[in-house]
Amino acid sequence: MKELLRELCLIDGISGDESAVREYIIDKIRDICEYSIDPLGNLICFRKGRKTPDKKLMICAHMDEVGFIVTSIRSDGTLCFGTVGGVDASVIIGRQVCVGKNHISGVIGSTAVHNLSKDEREKAPKTDRLYIDIGAENKDNAEKYVSPGDCVYFDSEFTDLGECRVKSKAIDDRAGCAMMIQLMHEEPEYDTYFVFNVQEEIGLRGSAVSAYSVAPDFAVVLEATTAADIDGASGAKKVCELGSGPVVSFMDRSTVYDKELYRLAFDIAAEKNIPCQTKTMIAGGNDSGAIHISGKGVRTIAVSVPCRYLHSASCVIEMTDLENSYKLVKELIRRINSL
Amino acid sequence: MNLKNTVFALSEAAGAAGYEAAAAELALDMLKKYCPDAEIRSGNVVGHFGQFRDGLPSLVLDAHIDQIGMVVTYITDEGFIKVGNLGGIDRRLLPAQPVIIHGKKEINGVICSVPPHLSNDGCEVLSFDDTAIDTGLTKAELEEIVSLGDSITFDVKCRELIGERITGGALDDRCGIASILYALELLGNSPAAYNVTVIFSTQEELGERGAKIGAFEINPDIALAVDVSFAYAIGEDEKKCGYLGKGPMIGISPSLSREISDKLINTAKSSGIAYQTEVMNGLTSTNADRYSVNRAGAKACTVSIPLRNMHTPVEVIDLADVRLTGELLAAFIKEAE
Numbered sequence: 001m002k003e004l005l006r007e008l009c010l011i012d013g014i015s016g017d018e019s020a021v022r023e024y025i026i027d028k029i030r031d032i033c034e035y036s037i038d039p040l041g042n043l044i045c046f047r048k049g050r051k052t053p054d055k056k057l058m059i060c061a062h063m064d065e066v067g068f069i070v071t072s073i074r075s076d077g078t079l080c081f082g083t084v085g086g087v088d089a090s091v092i093i094g095r096q097v098c099v100g101k102n103h104i105s106g107v108i109g110s111t112a113v114h115n116l117s118k119d120e121r122e123k124a125p126k127t128d129r130l131y132i133d134i135g136a137e138n139k140d141n142a143e144k145y146v147s148p149g150d151c152v153y154f155d156s157e158f159t160d161l162g163e164c165r166v167k168s169k170a171i172d173d174r175a176g177c178a179m180m181i182q183l184m185h186e187e188p189e190y191d192t193y194f195v196f197n198v199q200e201e202i203g204l205r206g207s208a209v210s211a212y213s214v215a216p217d218f219a220v221v222l223e224a225t226t227a228a229d230i231d232g233a234s235g236a237k238k239v240c241e242l243g244s245g246p247v248v249s250f251m252d253r254s255t256v257y258d259k260e261l262y263r264l265a266f267d268i269a270a271e272k273n274i275p276c277q278t279k280t281m282i283a284g285g286n287d288s289g290a291i292h293i294s295g296k297g298v299r300t301i302a303v304s305v306p307c308r309y310l311h312s313a314s315c316v317i318e319m320t321d322l323e324n325s326y327k328l329v330k331e332l333i334r335r336i337n338s339l
Numbered sequence: 340m341n342l343k344n345t346v347f348a349l350s351e352a353a354g355a356a357g358y359e360a361a362a363a364e365l366a367l368d369m370l371k372k373y374c375p376d377a378e379i380r381s382g383n384v385v386g387h388f389g390q391f392r393d394g395l396p397s398l399v400l401d402a403h404i405d406q407i408g409m410v411v412t413y414i415t416d417e418g419f420i421k422v423g424n425l426g427g428i429d430r431r432l433l434p435a436q437p438v439i440i441h442g443k444k445e446i447n448g449v450i451c452s453v454p455p456h457l458s459n460d461g462c463e464v465l466s467f468d469d470t471a472i473d474t475g476l477t478k479a480e481l482e483e484i485v486s487l488g489d490s491i492t493f494d495v496k497c498r499e500l501i502g503e504r505i506t507g508g509a510l511d512d513r514c515g516i517a518s519i520l521y522a523l524e525l526l527g528n529s530p531a532a533y534n535v536t537v538i539f540s541t542q543e544e545l546g547e548r549g550a551k552i553g554a555f556e557i558n559p560d561i562a563l564a565v566d567v568s569f570a571y572a573i574g575e576d577e578k579k580c581g582y583l584g585k586g587p588m589i590g591i592s593p594s595l596s597r598e599i600s601d602k603l604i605n606t607a608k609s610s611g612i613a614y615q616t617e618v619m620n621g622l623t624s625t626n627a628d629r630y631s632v633n634r635a636g637a638k639a640c641t642v643s644i645p646l647r648n649m650h651t652p653v654e655v656i657d658l659a660d661v662r663l664t665g666e667l668l669a670a671f672i673k674e675a676e
Contacts, residue, residue, distance in 0.1 A: 078573060090464075091452055094432030094651040096498055096506065105498040107506045107655060109648035111574035113429035122464050125431050131573055133647065133655055135500025137584065145501055155498070159437070159447050162475025167437065167449055230451040231419035231471030237457055308473065312435035314449040316473060 001178055001326070002166065002319060008174035012098065012153040014067035014084045015202045021063040021177070025196055028181050033194070042210040043196040049188040053337045058193040058216035058298075059183065059329070060207060061176025061223065062200035062287060065169065066311045068092075068152035070099065070132070073143060077136030079106070081152055085201030089127040091312035099134060100150035106134040154313035164319050165242070171315035173200065175305045176222035179326050183333070190337040200287050204254070207287035211294035218261070218336050219300040220329060223286045224317065225249075225279070227306035236280040240306045242318040245275030246325035247304040251282055254289025261301035261336070268331045274324050277306075303329050340524050342517060342658055345369065346505065347497040349513035353441055355408025356425040356544040358490035361441075362509075363404050366516055366539045373523035374537055383553045384539035388523055389531050398533035399559040400522070400668065401550060401626050402515030402566065403543030406508070407650050409491040411440065418478045419471040420448065422491060426544030427650055431464050436652065437494040438472060442485035447494060448472040493652040503658040504583065510654040512543065514644050514661050515565040518587075521665030522672070532674040533561065543626055550626035554633035561599060562630030562639040563671075565664065567656070568617055570645035581645040584657040586613030587664040590641030594622050594631060599640040603671060610670040612663055617643055642667065 013021035022043050026035065035045040043063070066085030073079055079099070083092070093110045108130050113121065132152065136142035156169040180194050193214045198206035211219065229241035240247045248265045250257055269276035292300035305325050308316040349369075354362025359382060367384045370377045374386025384404060407426035414420055420440065434452030439445050451471045453463075472491070474481065495508035507513075516539055523537070536557050541549030543566075554562070568588050571580035581588040589603045600616075607614040622628045623641050631639040644664055647655040 074573075076573070088434070088452075088455070090431060090433075091435040094429070094436065094648070094653050096495070096653060105500055105506065107498075107500075107648065107653035109572060109651065109653055109655065110429065110432065111572075112569055112649035112651075113427050114649065115569065115575060115579070116429075121430070123431075124464055129574070133500070133572065135502055135504030135506075135655065135657075137502065141501065156437075159494075160475075161447055161449070161473070162480065165475035167447065226454050228454045228457055230453070230473065231415060231417065231421075232451075232469060233457060239454075309435040309449060309452045310454070312452060314435040314437055314452075316449055316475070318475075 001182055001322060004181060005175060005178040006158045008177050009158055009168040009170045013063055013065055014151050014153065015064040015199045017151045018063040018198045022196065025177060025181060029184050032184060038209060038213060040206050040209055041198040042206045044210055044214060045194040047184050047188055047192050047194055049190040049192060051190050053190040055217035057333065057336055058195055058214050058219045059180060060195040060197055060219065060221055060287060061180050062173045062197040062206065063177060064198055064201050066201050067154065070146060070148050070150040070152060072148050073139050075139050077138045077142040079132040079134065079146065081132055083127055085311065087311050089125045089130065092127060093125050093130060095313055096155040097132060098153045098155050099132065099146050104134050104145045105155065106132040109133055156313035161316060165316055166319065167314050167316050169313045169315065171307055171317055172224040172310050175224045175317065175322055179222050179329060182326065183330060189334055192333065197287055204287050204290035208290040208294065211291040211298060215295055216298055219291045219298045220332060221286055221288045221291065221300065221302040222329060223302055223304040224307040224310065225284050225304035226310045227308050230308065239279050239281045239283055240277050242306050242308065242321060244277045245321060246328050247277055247279060247306050249279045249302060252284050253282065254285030255292050255300065257301050258299040261299060264335060265301060265328065265332060268335065269328060272331060274328050276328060340521060342521060342661055345520060346514050346517045346661060349516055350497050350507035350509045353492050354405055355490040355492050356405040356542050359404045359541045363539065366404055369520055370537060381552055382541040383549050386537050388535040388537055391534050395534045396560040398535050398561040399557050399630065400519050400535060400537045401562060401564050402519050402539055403512045403626060404516065404539040405541050405544050407544050411485055411487055411489045411491065413487065414478050414481050416478055418476055418481055419473060422467060422470055422472060424467055429651060432651060433465060433470060438491050439494045440485055441490045444484060446474055446484060448474040495652040504655060505658060506653050506655045508652045510646055510656050511567045511649055514656050515567065518644065518661045518664035519565055519668065521662065522668035525665060525669035526673060530674040531672050533672060535672060540626060547626050547629045550629040554630045558634055559630065559637050562627065562637050564625045564627035564639065564641050566625045566641060566643050567646040567649065568643035569649060570647045572647045581615045581617060583645050584659050585615050586660060587667050588615045588617035588643040588645060590617050590619060590623060590643065592619035592623055595627060595640045596638035599638050603640060603642065603667065606671045607667055612667050612670065614667065
């Protein structure tokens with residue numbers, strides 16, 4: 001699954017521009033399911049199982065990643081940009097980026113530390129004061145290479161950290177996409193919908209319409225969620241931690257999860273000896289927020305891979321967490337169908 | 340020589356201040372082509388250029404080999420590496436920054452980034468005391484590879500931007516080294532007006548320490564410190580900056596030799612080399628400050644390559660400025676026909 005994850009993470013696809021990710025996924029699944037693409041770009045796949053269940057089950061993950069969009073070109077040739085999804089200014093400054101279809105290299109610079117006042121050095125930067133420098137001498141020069149509306153991505157490598165962790169951009173939520181692709185390659189017991197959503201990062205928008213179209217009875221959302229088990233954090237503030245298995249929340253900022261599904265996940269984990277954890281703070285949110293209140297309501301659960309530095313070019317996960325999430329989800333699918 | 344490839348190779352070599360060995364070995368290899376006697380002395384790369392001739396004034400071409408970085412100060416029970424700084428680092432841009440720890444072998448790491456729910460709305464900038472590196476290794480695993488005192492650099496590759504502009508993590512001052520190498524290439528076998536010594540000095544970022552001992556040993560009459568200076572960009576004070584692509588910035592300052600400043604300017608003019616001036620009102624915060632007061636004193640001047648985003652992993656220069664700097668140095672040194 002690591003190679004699959006690597007390939008997925010290195011594809012560029014901010015919210016609203018997921019086509020390259022979608023093409024890659026279609027290439028992987030075209031022979032094993034029926035699929036369609038809806039007006040927003042969601043990839044809705046129907047995987048025939050050995051049996052047709054009474055209740056419809058939908059598994060989903062989102063294809064989009066956080067990034068930036070060029071809003072205008074200044075007279076000096078630098079680019080103004082907006083963030084697409086929530087990205088903290090502190091993980092934006094001092095980074096290399098790629099701009100547009102031609103992958104023009106650029107950097108997000110800042111005033112040299114020498115020239116900052118003591119106060120300024122201690123204050124987090126503001127995104128609206130940052131700009132992208134592609135080396136253009138002026139606006140005319142820049143316009144030959146980029147245009148307003150061009151998408152901007154972190155220029156980041158997929159790197160091993162130690163024996164079992166990896167670092168990359170876009171692990172949120174290509175980790176979920178990777179699990180889905182792999183799940184689809186095992187013939188399910190029951191017919192299952194697998195949906196690859198767009199525009200999660202700008203407000204759970206793709207999932208709102210795909211959930212309407214599919215109209216499932218049950219939904220399992222595969223995600224990556226913030227782990228704050230970093231130096232200096234202790235107790236509840238860690239929220240969840242790497243190496244302790246999939247994260248199944250009872251509640252986050254957008255959803256109170258289905259209680260029976262929540263208990264089922266932990267029962268399966270205990271039976272199958274799969275490590276599993278819950279969040280120790282009410283934090284984060286995912287497509288469940290749109291799905292569980294879709295139509296007349298959908299019984300929803302989310303299974304997330306704990307991920308450090310979530311919305312940055314350096315997301316870090318532990319591969320065992322991804323593998324254990326996969327095991328848990330596989331069993332969940334089987335058991336939800338017999339509920 | 341291929342200027343871009345030279346700058347890329349130098350910028351991607353590791354050499355945090357006080358830990359310059361890898362970058363110095365690479366620079367030494369490059370210098371030997373022009374200064375066959377070049378060697379590493381007390382960390383500095385030193386070589387003599389051309390035939391020594393009695394009676395000529397001695398001139399030193401200096402660029403510093405070190406870059407900003409960090410040093411391992413502690414390994415926590417959870418396996419996080421605590422750090423101190425080597426030189427002036429902008430702490431605002433540290434979160435989630437990828438780094439390389441130079442232990443018994445190189446290992447990758449990411450600087451911990453505090454998520455929003457723990458960071459008081461993201462307004463705080465971490466102190467070095469609170470900065471830690473995540474490596475994916477346990478304390479025991481780390482202790483096999485990493486020792487307290489090992490150096491850390493940003494994990495960053497050079498990239499080409501539009502035109503001749505490039506970005507990299509240690510262009511300060513590896514582009515200065517490249518410009519000196521280019522000057523030597525341009526000079527070739529033509530006679531020099533000076534007995535020239537080249538030095539790529541250590542620990543500039545910690546207070547010009549390598550240049551202090553290098554200056555004492557070489558004892559030059561004239562010293563040119565080839566370093567970088569601020570190029571104008573949004574957020575900078577335009578009146579304190581040079582511009583990318585407009586040529587080397589020739590220093591003028593009470594602490595520098597006006598005679599040398601004027602001579603550099605006249606050389607640029609007579610050779611038709613684009614240049615800019617950089618007027619300072621005291622010390623220059625470059626190695627020139629060390630040469631000028633070495634032993635009985637020397638005539639020192641700065642020749643600076645304009646650079647944006649100084650001391651960040653995304654420094655930006657224009658290769659045209661590196662080339663023009665090399666041309667100016669060569670024209671200055673070449674004996675009049």
